[in-house]
Amino acid sequence: MSGIHVRTKINGDVVEYVCDADETLLDVLRNHLGLTGAKEGCSTGDCGACSVTFDGRLTCSCLVLGAEADGAEIGTIEGMAKGEQLHPLQRKFLEHAALQCGICTPGILVAAKALLEHNPKPTETEVRFGLAGNLCRCTGYDKIVRAVLDTAEEMRHSSHRRA
Amino acid sequence: MPLDNTPQTKRNFSVVGTRPLRPDGIDKVTGRARFGADATAPGMLVGRILRSPHAHARIRKIDVSKAEKLAGVKAVVTREDFPDHTNGDGALYDVLYNIMAREKALYEGHAVAAVAAVNARVAREALKLIKIDYEILPHVTDVDEAMKPGAPVLHSTIFTDGVEPKPKKPSNIVRRYEFGHGDVEAGFKKADIIVKRSFKTEATHQGYIEPHACLANASPDGQAELWVCTQGHFMVRDTCARLLGWDISKLRVTASEIGGGFGGKTTVFIEPVALALSRKANRPVKVVMTREEVFKASGPTASTSVDVKIGVTKDGRITAADATLRYQGGAFAGSPVEFGAMSAFACYDLEHVRAIGYDVVANRPKQAAYRAPGAPMAAFAVESVIEEIAKKLGMAPIDFRIKNAAREGTHASYGPTYGPIGLLPTLEKAKQHPHFKAPLGPNQGRGMACGFWFNFGGQTCVSLNLNNDGTAALSVGTPDIGGSRASMCLMAAEELGIPYDKVRAIVADTSSLGYNDVTDGSRTTFATGMATILAARDAIKKLTARAAQIWGIPAEAVTWEKGHAKPAGSNAGNFPPMSLAEIAAQAGATGGPIAGHHEYSADGAGVSFATHICDAEVDPETGATKIVRYTVLQDAGKAVHPSYVEGQFQGGAVQGIGWALNEEYIYGKDGRLQNAGFLDYRIPVCSDLPMIDTVILEIPNPGHPYGVRGVGETSIVPPLAAIANAVSAAAGVRLTSLPMSPPKILAALDNRAAAE
Numbered sequence: 033m034s035g036i037h038v039r040t041k042i043n044g045d046v047v048e049y050v051c052d053a054d055e056t057l058l059d060v061l062r063n064h065l066g067l068t069g070a071k072e073g074c075s076t077g078d079c080g081a082c083s084v085t086f087d088g089r090l091t092c093s094c095l096v097l098g099a100e101a102d103g104a105e106i107g108t109i110e111g112m113a114k115g116e117q118l119h120p121l122q123r124k125f126l127e128h129a130a131l132q133c134g135i136c137t138p139g140i141l142v143a144a145k146a147l148l149e150h151n152p153k154p155t156e157t158e159v160r161f162g163l164a165g166n167l168c169r170c171t172g173y174d175k176i177v178r179a180v181l182d183t184a185e186e187m188r189h190s191s192h193r194r195a
Numbered sequence: 196m197p198l199d200n201t202p203q204t205k206r207n208f209s210v211v212g213t214r215p216l217r218p219d220g221i222d223k224v225t226g227r228a229r230f231g232a233d234a235t236a237p238g239m240l241v242g243r244i245l246r247s248p249h250a251h252a253r254i255r256k257i258d259v260s261k262a263e264k265l266a267g268v269k270a271v272v273t274r275e276d277f278p279d280h281t282n283g284d285g286a287l288y289d290v291l292y293n294i295m296a297r298e299k300a301l302y303e304g305h306a307v308a309a310v311a312a313v314n315a316r317v318a319r320e321a322l323k324l325i326k327i328d329y330e331i332l333p334h335v336t337d338v339d340e341a342m343k344p345g346a347p348v349l350h351s352t353i354f355t356d357g358v359e360p361k362p363k364k365p366s367n368i369v370r371r372y373e374f375g376h377g378d379v380e381a382g383f384k385k386a387d388i389i390v391k392r393s394f395k396t397e398a399t400h401q402g403y404i405e406p407h408a409c410l411a412n413a414s415p416d417g418q419a420e421l422w423v424c425t426q427g428h429f430m431v432r433d434t435c436a437r438l439l440g441w442d443i444s445k446l447r448v449t450a451s452e453i454g455g456g457f458g459g460k461t462t463v464f465i466e467p468v469a470l471a472l473s474r475k476a477n478r479p480v481k482v483v484m485t486r487e488e489v490f491k492a493s494g495p496t497a498s499t500s501v502d503v504k505i506g507v508t509k510d511g512r513i514t515a516a517d518a519t520l521r522y523q524g525g526a527f528a529g530s531p532v533e534f535g536a537m538s539a540f541a542c543y544d545l546e547h548v549r550a551i552g553y554d555v556v557a558n559r560p561k562q563a564a565y566r567a568p569g570a571p572m573a574a575f576a577v578e579s580v581i582e583e584i585a586k587k588l589g590m591a592p593i594d595f596r597i598k599n600a601a602r603e604g605t606h607a608s609y610g611p612t613y614g615p616i617g618l619l620p621t622l623e624k625a626k627q628h629p630h631f632k633a634p635l636g637p638n639q640g641r642g643m644a645c646g647f648w649f650n651f652g653g654q655t656c657v658s659l660n661l662n663n664d665g666t667a668a669l670s671v672g673t674p675d676i677g678g679s680r681a682s683m684c685l686m687a688a689e690e691l692g693i694p695y696d697k698v699r700a701i702v703a704d705t706s707s708l709g710y711n712d713v714t715d716g717s718r719t720t721f722a723t724g725m726a727t728i729l730a731a732r733d734a735i736k737k738l739t740a741r742a743a744q745i746w747g748i749p750a751e752a753v754t755w756e757k758g759h760a761k762p763a764g765s766n767a768g769n770f771p772p773m774s775l776a777e778i779a780a781q782a783g784a785t786g787g788p789i790a791g792h793h794e795y796s797a798d799g800a801g802v803s804f805a806t807h808i809c810d811a812e813v814d815p816e817t818g819a820t821k822i823v824r825y826t827v828l829q830d831a832g833k834a835v836h837p838s839y840v841e842g843q844f845q846g847g848a849v850q851g852i853g854w855a856l857n858e859e860y861i862y863g864k865d866g867r868l869q870n871a872g873f874l875d876y877r878i879p880v881c882s883d884l885p886m887i888d889t890v891i892l893e894i895p896n897p898g899h900p901y902g903v904r905g906v907g908e909t910s911i912v913p914p915l916a917a918i919a920n921a922v923s924a925a926a927g928v929r930l931t932s933l934p935m936s937p938p939k940i941l942a943a944l945d946n947r948a949a950a951e
Contacts, residue, residue, distance in 0.1 A: 110225070112226075133404075
């Protein structure tokens with residue numbers, strides 16, 4: 033099988049790789065690029081542990097081929113913190129103990145960030161439906177929902193202060 | 196320094212009971228934490244396992260010659276590569292048989308061969324080239340069917356234990372258990388009302404999001420390293436070494452971060468196979484299960500069939516309780532029916548009680564532990580009958596439970612006499628809870644249930660090394676599944692009298708620390724926590740001796756207070772307190788490094804009880820159920836890090852909600868699993884659920900210096916029954932079969948309408 037050359041942007045950096053036609057974006061991130069923050073929980077798009085943004089849209093990277101990322105902009109969990117500065121969601125997840133084992137956490141954070149970008153003032157129900165594609169087996173989601181709602185409120189206040 | 200024998204006396208904790216950030220937190224929110232599948236090694240191969248498509252088949256011949264010749268294939272293993280080193284240990288032989296089929300494949304998904312190749316594509320192609328000659332045999336997957344005379348027999352070696360006379364013919368019934376006391380027949384004669392019901396539950400999976408994964412690196416001389424997601428890396432080491440006939444000392448196992456276990460990662464599946472492949476190829480081999488493999492070939496829990504009979508007097512006192520429990524635990528002995536039978540009536544104070552259990556094999560994957568293994572199904576049956584009988588008596592179910600609840604001094608149905616326990620406090624707190632008095636909407640019903648779990652202690656070993664800047668490095672041997680490193684740091688900091696963030700805890704590999712049992716039985720915060728406290732006290736003894744040496748006074752004349760050595764009194768001398776950091780800085784000049792250790796088999800794990808309240812809304816047109824409100828009240832003994840205690844309560848309740856309403860292993864007539872994926876095996880998602888309210892009660896466990904009880908498992912015991920009671924109240928008809936999926940609820944509603 034001959035490789036396919038791909039040039040893409042991941043977390044703002046230009047990245048080039050060669051992948052097989054049957055390799056998913058998740059395979060490429062994890063096995064070629066050393067970006068193991070996205071997890072493979074099912075490889076069928078049911079668990080959301082591999083969530084990334086693809087041209088700004090929340091996507092299961094196990095459902096996209098590596099070759100399809102050519103020319104796209106990909107966002108992964110590794111790009112969420114800026115240097116030492118955690119994203120408010122990352123900080124709130126820690127404060128609220130919104131993770132136990134932590135395997136679903138990268139995917140849930142990527143999904144929650146995408147949710148808040150589209151809807152900065154979600155209701156509890158909107159948070160629950162916004163995260164319905166991300167399975168967590170440890171927490172029962174209670175503390176995750178609280179962390180997201182609390183982040184949304186803090187981000188609204190801080191953007192208000194800045195404005 | 197003795198254990199505090201009276202933890203009941205109110206102790207003022209400085210850091211235990213607070214909610215600091217977890218030490219592994221930033222790694223886990225930035226994607227940096229390394230889980231099972233996240234490791235790589237130079238020259239690494241990809242391992243894949245070929246699995247039986249048949250539920251039951253004799254393996255006549257395995258031909259791997261074509262696979263071995265495929266370019267890029269570096270090793271192929273089959274049953275020939277796993278000679279029997281088990282020396283008559285039947286349970287270990289079952290593990291050997293489970294990781295690689297021998298004369299027969301006993302379930303769909305049973306491993307039959309494995310390959311290591313340069314990449315996943317070549318490995319997949321190689322599996323297709325392996326030719327297996329199967330003789331398909333009749334199969335059985337249902338527990339009641341498997342027990343019938345004439346059912347296909349899985350093993351010619353199983354002759355039911357625990358019955359007299361011992362059968363002469365083999366069957367699928369491994370063993371009969373019986374627990375209880377008194378005379379149930381005499382007890383039922385005193386009853387005014389007797390309720391008898393039969394129940395069924397389907398098999399469910401722990402559903403951890405991280406599939407099993409490991410990276411093996413073995414040499415032909417038997418030296419080997421293994422990186423693996425597991426609840427117990429010492430168990431993995433010992434089991435793999437024994438299965439492969441290697442020296443334990445040559446195998447070093449490192450526990451990765453673990454993406455959920457819930458009991459399902461307390462045994463081995465892929466690990467011995469990966470090691471065998473690696474040794475044969477003389478290269479590192481990574482094996483990662485697919486989700487389909489996790490469903491078909493790891494260790495789900497038992498499906499069950501349970502009969503319960505309870506008799507009461509008109510004034511609401513139970514006169515007798517009897518249960519028969521039948522659990523199939525897959526293709527090998529060891530379903531959790533013993534725990535089911537022991538725990539069935541553990542919540543009640545009973546004069547006459549009996550629980551009989553049958554361990555049954557069937558053509559399904561070998562079960563593994565699942566959070567309070569065996570107890571939720573028993574509680575589902577018993578607590579359903581309790582609720583029904585209370586309603587027949589015209590008594591509020593909570594008052595009926597309070598009247599009959601086990602308390603300190605109760606002779607438990609499984610043998611022991613209870614010390615201080617928290618069941619009544621959870622019931623009384625439930626009765627006062629606003630949830631209990633909140634109005635219900637249309638088509639809504641409220642249910643409640645109690646639950647019990649034993650909890651466990653087990654072999655434990657920790658090391659606490661003090662650094663010369665006054666910080667502490669704690670090595671534990673129990674993998675951290677849900678934040679236990681934070682709890683260990685809290686307990687070490689509490690004892691040493693230093694800030695929480697001055698202690699760093701790691702899960703040490705098997706070559707760096709003595710043996711530790713797996714993280715199971717809700718034991719880690721209890722047993723590893725107690726070992727940490729005792730190791731800290733050991734270190735303090737050495738710290739005070741060093742201070743005494745520096746001051747030139749007897750060691751007995753020095754005490755430890757708030758992180759400082761102090762002269763015990765004015766007679767001892769007049770020295771200013773010396774901090775841990777000051778003593779540690781002088782360690783080199785006063786005798787060398789200062790460390791505390793503790794090794795023991797922890798005893799005294801306090802039993803734990805919970806009461807759950809659930810409001811369910813049933814849609815009469817679709818049969819769909821929504822949980823609209825849920826409250827967990829549980830005794831934690833002492834909550835070391837309350838946020839993670841709440842998390843255990845919430846997580847267990849939600850796994851129970853999935854078990855009660857959606858989750859089930861669905862088998863076709865061909866004995867194949869029809870829903871081996873998260874789309875068709877639907878675990879609860881965020882939008883299915885309400886907030887899960889929690890109330891932590893603290894009735895100290897006398898067996899732990901801070902009063903800690905395990906909290907991880909009890910939370911999954913009451914939900915099946917609490918939800919069934921709520922759904923039954925909402926639907927106006929008793930549901931006795933799990934999961935209470937929409938078709939079952941519609942059928943029950945139709946039956947009710949027909950009866951009316």
